[in-house]
Amino acid sequence: MLKLMLRQLLHHPVRMLLSMLMISVALLLGFVIKGLSNGVMQEKVQRTQGIGADLMIQPPHSSYILGLGENVMPDGLAQKLTEINGVEAATPTATNVSFTNRLEAIFGIDLPSFSRVTGGFVYLQGSPFSGPYTALVDDVYTRTHHVHLGSTLNILDHRFTVSGVVEHGRGARVFVPLKTLQDLLAPGKCAVIFVKSAPGSPIGEVENRLRHFAGGALEDYQITRMSDLATLITPSSFLGLRQFLLVIVAFAGVINFLVIFLALYVQVLGQTRELGILRALGASRRYMLRLFVGEACLLCLFGGGLSLVLYLLTRTIVLSIYPALHFLLPAGTVLRVGAIALASAVLGGAYPAYRASACEPITALAYE
């Protein structure tokens, strides 16, 4: 049967290629958006975990996406937390999002305590802050924003001079002195406190002590284990993103359905005589159903394969233009989208298959 399916499809190569292309573009849309959102989020998680802290404390109902939270916590809290048994270091961090050019989180950091938590920056160029309006940027930022040591950045309508370029992976791509950012946003306040537990101290116990600190002063605060971030930062973290992705996948399924329906319907109409011949040779109605539904699935598989090739191509092109972006397309996602596409292919092929199976051999053989 596979041989017949392939020969039937290859009999009209242009139609087959166009159908494959349309199916692949529909699936590509889903793969790229899903891959990009997954990739960006995963990179966000890795970068946040790269800070090296074990726990982070945020005000109630804060977003796990750092930079979106409000600076409402007193920064002095961090120092007090270091007195808790099992806490090795704690650092207050103010955050802000820059909308200049691209959405970018900016960390206001207290460099000494931040270094105690992170183990310190790896400087690729330059040195630590040399003044209140100096900034550190990571190597990815220099490539994507074409800045270098000594460049000036416009942050909150103030000019900051790049004093150092550091290795990426420490939470944000741009760092400014905590005090400076606080003065511009909320003096004495921060959005998050990163806590590093002492070696040998179980994180669970440290977390428990934090919750009961000062008679439960932090009870309403959001205390998150950094190891849990991967499961907490998901499409659901962004309002509407999950629904948007579902709509895109649904659209891909509908387009897939329509393309396969059209391709096979045209084939059934155009090959009426051949259908009669197959029936005359001994193809049962059930066989004809299987033949055409199988063709629909085959077309979908070819289109799906092509969409993966196009996805890799698209990813390469996008990353060459925007190196800061990340793609992640887990096998599970490919399989889920593939299953939806296959289901829509079966639905799309069902009616043409029914038409093919219902054709009377004599009527079909008499077809001119």
Next chain:
Amino acid sequence: MNNRTGIDNAEPRALIEARALTKIYDGAPGAPPAVSALNLKIPAGQFTAVMGASGSGKSTLLYLIAGLAEPTGGEVLIDGVSISLLGDTARARMRNTRIGFVFQRFNLLSFLSARDNIDAPRLLGWKARSSPKSIDGLLAAVGLEKKRLRKVSELSAGEQQRVAIARALINDPDILLADEPTGNLDSRNAEAVLDLLLRLKSDLGLTIVMVTHNPEVALRADRIIQMKDGSIERELMTGQIEPLQEGIQRLEGGFPH
């Protein structure tokens, strides 16, 4: 008399039997039946030619025997099994495994090569796939071994009909039904196809039912059935007609009563 097969013990066993076979095509209210209460027995190994004017029901009879059309009344038995009463799947299986069909217009699958067309009945899965040797053997038997990979559209009419005959034989059928197999061929190719059918009959013991308009072709058969208005008007055994020229004249002028 065997009440299932209708075979008289004194007669040779009927491989094909039509009992009160009637076919009225849909959408033609009041139209005369294409086949009307026809009774027929064809023993195994017999070469039967069916003649008659256009619209006399010859092709419909063939389609009914092949199970390609459903009778309005009566039934067709193949080796004692009523093909008319079988479900679609069982009928398709019987058509595939026991009956070969050769059409006037060849009816080859245009998207397959000559070789794959011959193999097509095996692709339907009722029998195990044919070995390349058996396909090549059939290609050699019909003289097309050198054109096996050609698309059928690149073959001459005679070659296409030979592919169609080879395709009809791939599943080793008991019965070969041929609907004017020489109708679209020139005399040289028609003669070659007829010789091939006769050779198949003698070599393989095939039971052949062939519709033809051509008396010369019909006289090569063992038995000739003349149809009129969906019924058998007359029939004769060709062995009774001698010499050939006289037979042709008698066929062209009408059968003896």
